[in-house]
Amino acid sequence: MLEKTKALATIAVRDTATARRFYEGALGLKPLPSPQKGAITYESGDTNLLVYESAYPERTRRRPRPSSSATVSTGRSRISRRRA
Numbered sequence: 001m002l003e004k005t006k007a008l009a010t011i012a013v014r015d016t017a018t019a020r021r022f023y024e025g026a027l028g029l030k031p032l033p034s035p036q037k038g039a040i041t042y043e044s045g046d047t048n049l050l051v052y053e054s055a056y057p058e059r060t061r062r063r064p065r066p067s068s069s070a071t072v073s074t075g076r077s078r079i080s081r082r083r084a
Contacts, residue, residue: 007047012054016040019051 013019020040023029029042029049038053 008050009047010050010052012056013051014054016051016053023049023051 011019016038020031023040023042024031029044032041032043032048034041036052040051042049042051
């Protein structure tokens with residue numbers, strides 16, 4: 001269904017100048033012409049990558065998983081369980 005559709009990935013960054021150095025310098029992507037200030041669009045194959053400046057880029061990061069163990073008190077003894 002989507003195999004013939006162009007995809008668009010969006011990435012929030014704190015500073016577009018720093019992001020530009022990475023995407024163009026390290027990855028070798030070329031920016032597409034864009035009239036939008038604070039946003040850069042790159043093309044990679046059939047996918048466009050929109051990098052835009054945000055005051056809150058850290059809110060887009062994945063949250064860390066909770067601790068991998070839990071302790072439960074049953075009144076008589078404590079039971080510890082570890083996640084796989």
